[in-house]
Amino acid sequence: MKTFNYHTPKDVKEASNLASTSSAFLAGGMTTIPSLKLGLATYKDIIDIKSIKKLSGIKVSGKSVTIGATTKHAEVAASKEVQKAIPALAKLAGNIGDAQVRNRGTIGGSISNNDPSACYPSACMALNAVIHTNSRKIPAEKFFTGMFETALKKGELVEAVEFQVPEKADYQKHPNPASRYAIIGVFVAKHKKEVNVAVTGAKSCVYIDKDLSKKLSSSFSSSAIEGMKVDDSEMNSDMHASSEYRANLVSLYAKKAVEAC
Ligand SMILES: Cc1cc2nc3c(=O)[nH]c(=O)nc-3n(C[C@H](O)[C@H](O)[C@H](O)COP(=O)(O)OP(=O)(O)OC[C@H]3O[C@@H](n4cnc5c(N)ncnc54)[C@H](O)[C@@H]3O)c2cc1C
Structure with a gap:
């Protein structure tokens, strides 16, 4: 070193x-x-x-859950308030890596690193999160800009992540058996006016699957997306999973998430 x-x-x-x-x-x-x-x-x-004390901690209001940047995954998973407000978020945090990773890794580090297989970015996208930095507030859809790339500028620090409390949500992950990173992770969130289906692990960066989101927005049931084909043309293909297999998992895990909501 x-x-x-x-x-x-x-x-x-x-x-x-x-x-x-x-x-x-x-x-x-x-x-x-x-x-x-x-x-x-x-x-x-x-x-x-x-x-830096200001960067850690969890605040829950009726409409939002705000998590300080240096809050550890284990703290989010164990938070009774998060479990009550957005159980899917606590579940996601509790399934990151292993106990050591969850007791050191942080939400700010996870989203700033923006690994294409990380779990939190999908929650940010599906839960209409706003990323609070030391100079501005960035909506999640503008924050994650590419593989290991974000909208953060030099010296800009994530201070907290504010999630919108949905009516229902669930996160389903097909984990890499060694690291537990997502080979595919699908976060489904049903809000009052729309449903967001965010996908991680499939492409170079987290994204919203517009077709699945649209279908579920008009009918929130697993039968509405039964057998729906997902385009694999831009999907990752590697020793863990082909692009075709990933596309199939996205459809399957979206269905599983809706059923678990
Ligand atoms: C074995 C293993 C398994 C894992 N499994 C999973 C998994 O299943 N799912 C998953 O989602 N993740 C997984 N991770 C990732 C892990 O959960 C961490 O979130 C990730 O590694 C970032 O680590 P960290 O929070 O300690 O940040 P650090 O390593 O300390 O920092 C990472 C990067 O983020 C920047 N950074 C950190 N904090 C801020 C901030 N507040 N503002 C701006 N920039 C910042 C740093 O400059 C650095 O570039 C795994 C990691 C390991 C090692």
Whole structure:
């Protein structure tokens, strides 16, 4: 591992000011530390944001659930308030990786990293989330811009993620048996006026399946999407699953999610 400067800023402003093109924020370190150790990334400055109090915690109101950026997956999974307001979100967090990952990994790190197989981005898209940063509020559909790419600018920090409480929701994941990342993950959320079906693991970036969403918006039942064919032309194909297989799983898991709602 190459050497780097290690910083422990006292607040968000100081953390943001320390950022450069050769720095990384350290939340749980679940991506950053292995990347450094394996030589996949090198940074001049590591900016540890774990002890900035403002970035951690969960707030639930009637209409929204707001989760601070450094809140760990295990905390979201165990939160009685999240379990009550959006049980699908607590379930998603409780099925990320293994116990070690859930006790270190954070929601801010997950969405900022935007791994194409990560679970939280699909919840953000389906639950009309708004990403609060230190300088603006970004709707989820504008936040996730490509593979490992987001709308975040240099020095911009995610402070919290605000999820809209749906009428019903469920998340179904076909996990990679080794890492538990999603080979396919489908998050279905039924809101008052629309249904969103967000898919992760299938393409280079999380997306809303417009056809499934439209069908379910007019009739929220698994029979409405029974046997619906999903286009596989832009889907990932690798040693774990072909694009055809992934497309079939999207349709199947959307149906499973509706049935579990
Ligand atoms: C073995 C293993 C299995 C996993 N399985 C799953 C899984 O099943 N599902 C899933 O969704 N994920 C999974 N993950 C990912 C994991 O849950 C973490 O969310 C992810 O690795 C990011 O880690 P972290 O939160 O510790 O962030 P870090 O590693 O500390 O940071 C990651 C990146 O995000 C940036 N960053 C961190 N916080 C902020 C912030 N507040 N604002 C702006 N930028 C920020 C950093 O600069 C860095 O570039 C797995 C990871 C591992 C190692």
